[in-house]
Amino acid sequence: MHYPVSLIWIFLFVLIPICKPDLASDKRALLALRSSVGGRTLLWNVSSDTPCSWPGVNCEQNRVTVLRLPGVSLSGEIPSGILGNLTELRTLSLRFNFLSGQLPSDLGQCANLRNLYLQENRFSGEIPDFLYGLHALVRLNLASNNFSGVISDGFNNLTRLRTLLLNSNQFSGSIPALNLQNLDQFNVSNNFLNGSVPKGLQKYGSSAFLGNLLCGQPLENACSPLAATPAGTPAGDVPAGATAAAAVKKEKKKLSGGAIAGIAIGCVVGFLLLVVILVILCRKKSNRKSRSIDIASLKQREVEIPGEKPSGEVDSGGYGYSVAAAAAAAMVGNGKVGEANGAGTKKLVFFGNASRVFDLEDLLRASAEVLGKGTFGTAYKAVLEGGTAVAVKRLKDVILSEKEFKDKIEGVGAMDHQNLVPLRAYYYSRDEKLLVYDYMPMGSLSALLHGNKGAGRTPLNWEIRSGIALGAARGVEYLHSQGSNVSHGNIKSSNVLLTKSHEARVSDFGLAHLVGPSSTPTRVAGYRAPEVTDPRKVSQKADVYSFGVLLLELLTGKAPTHALLNEEGIDLPRWVQSIVKEEWTSEVFDLELLRYQNVEEEMVQLLQLAIDCTAQYPDKRPSMSEVTRRIEELRRSIVHDDIDSQPDQVNDTDDSQ
Known part of the structure; x- marks a missing residue:
């Protein structure tokens, strides 16, 4: 009698742990996934007892709960029988790969799945029914794939859903009436949908529905009686695009x-x-041909510059060809550095190994454009015949002698850092002082933040903004490292220029010491620290204050001269502090940043840093080296968590609400 009972206990203790999913089975599933798809080799230590230390894998309570493999060039189809073994999986991110085929059917066994990010792959077929049984889903991003068929009202089963992104696929038919109370992100743009937009979805704006054959609010085109297909009409009854096309044909016949x-x-x-x-x-084109101007004539008079723009503005059509040619003529001699010819004309002085690829004739033939008028003078873009572009700054109100100017500008030219706009050459004469810089094709941060607010604007995501903040911080930190008395003196968004890849380059450093007090007003557009009385003597801690205002500008989207702030009679730092004091922190951030809910913690950290930088008293402000370190840390935390600029990434803790 006892013998069979002993066998039963042995069976229970030995076989049941084998059948029950555990970390070992999770490891086997991950290795099976790695071997079944092509692409980049995943750097997983197979000999490790646990997969929890593998890149992209997170564990809780001895189970795999997070698998993030974005942008690692995975390809091929995911077979069934793999993902279903990860029964405690809460976040699955396979975005930005080349995965194809249909979704594996056993994915429906991941009942705890909250975040599913599959955008930017090649998945195809209809959305499988098992997806509507994942009731814990909070974020679902299937954008930019090849999914087809109708959009089912089965999404109504996912009552916790907050993000549903189906844009850039091949869905057809009409949009069903979705009643999801928690949904705050929705997009079905760029599909083959037709009919009218359901009333309950109109709040998401026109951008969520563009690129279809849809009509009615919030789109501009009204629905005709034939085009207004009731929501929920089966696709078999109304072929994709047929209703809208019939309506158009009928209108043509009328x-x-x-x-x-x-x-x-x-x-x-x-x-x-x-x-x-x-x-x-x-x-106009014929009138814009550049012409030569006598160099000597520039020395007799000050050349007036037509169409000068306020600081930060860009003159997109105001070309000053004769002015730029005059400036070029004043700058350049026969190419020898630092000498004068028989007529006494000075030469363009190059710094270090700066390239001397242009001569007088090249610059006289170059087209030139007024970029804007700043604190220290007017800037031009000059394009040579070979396509090379340089930026020329024509200084105003320089009160230094030639020797003093040379001593100070050589210090500026010696500054060499990847986050500074390099000064390549200068020219000094009695009437003209000109600086030649590398041309930055993307313009200034000020123009990027505040220039285009129209429908065609590309939102600046968190990755770009935080990268600009880090690059600018490194540039200013380098300046401060050159000596305790070295400062920038004029930090503002129009002096942070950008490369094509949005890398920040700080400009106009060291120029505050070259000009008279009339060119540097006591308080420049809200960036000046409160203790600064002489704008030509700006301390490093005053630079930190200005940089803090720059960070607030990046986070809020508001310039320090914003009309709302002027009406309230406060500056940007005090406005931010008043909002934060009332615990309305989310009200501070630019609406473009609020789309990226995964980075709220990092945004708050950068906001706190900006507040620290704009402290009233200089000794309460951090150094620029500490500012750089703190930005680097919060940027590293984003990479570590595999959270980037995608607006659908959230922390698992956010979904437990």
Whole structure:
């Protein structure tokens, strides 16, 4: 009698642990996934007892709960029988890979899955029904794949869903009436959908529905009776695009003779206007040809610059060819450095190993554009015939002698750091002081933040903004490392220039010591520290204050001269502090940043750093080396958590609400 009972206990203790999923089974599933898909070799230590230390794998309570493998070039199909073994998985991120085929059916066994990020792959087929059974889902991003078929009202089963991104696929039919109370992100743009937008989804704005054959609010085109397909109509009853196309054809048939005549007249008038515009443009082009100006004449008078713009503005069409040619003529001699010819004309002085690829004739033939008027003078973009572009700054109110100017500007030219705009050359004469810099193609941070607020604007994500903050911090930190008395003196968003890859380069450093007090007002547009009385004597801690204002500008999207702030009679730091004091921290951030809910903690950390930098008293402010270190740390935390600029990434803890 006892013998069979003993066998039963042996069976229970030995076989049940084998059947029950555990960390060992999770490890086997991960290794099976690695061997079943192609792409980059995952740097996993197979000999390790636990997969919890593997890159992209997080564990809790001895089970794998997070698997993040974004952008590692995974390819091929994921077979069934793998992901279903990760029964405690809460976050699965396979975005930005080349995975194809249908979703593995056993994914439906991951009942605890909260975040599923599959965007930017090649998955295809209809959305499988098992997906609607994952009731814990909070974030679902299937954008930029090849999914097809109809969008099912089965999404209504996912009552916790806060993000549903289905854009850039091949979905057809109409949009079902979705009633998801917690949904705050929704996008079905760039599919083959037709009919009207359900009333309950209109709050997400037109951008969520563009690139389809949809009509009605919030889109501009109203629905005709035929096009207004009721939500939920089966795709088999209404072929994709057929309803909208039929409505368009019917409208065309209704055109009367008078309407046709009106269209013809309009075409003729439009053609004539086009001809007139072309003639005007041709005349302007001919008037814009650069011409030579006598170098000596520049020494007799100050050249007036037409169409100067306020600091931070860009003159997109105001070309000053003769002015730029005059400036170039004043700068350049026969190419020898630091000498004068028989007529006494000075030469362009180059720094270090700066390239001397242009001569007088090149610059005289170059087209030139007024970029803007700043604190220290007017900047131009000059494009040589070979396509090389340089930036030329024409200084104003320089009160130094030639020897003093040379001593100070050589110190500026000696500054060499990847986050500084390098000064390549200078020219000094009695009437002209000119500086030649590398040209930064993306313009200034000020223009990028505040220039274009229209529909065509690309939102600045957290990755770009935090990267700009780090690059600018490193540039200023380098300046401060050159000596305790070395400071920038004019830190502001229009002096942070950007490369094509949005890398920050700090400009205008060291120029505050070259000009008179009339060029440096006591308080420049809200960036000046409160203790600064002489703008030509700015301490490093005053630079830190200005940099703090710059950080606030990045986070809030508001310039220190914002109209709202002026109306309230406060500066940007005090406005931010008043909001934070009332515990309305989220109200501070730029609306473009609020889309990226995964980085709220990092945004708050950068906000706190900005507040520390703008402390009233200088000794309460951090040094620039500490500022750089803190930005580097919060940027590293983003990489470590595999959270980037995608607006659908959130921490698992956020989804427990």
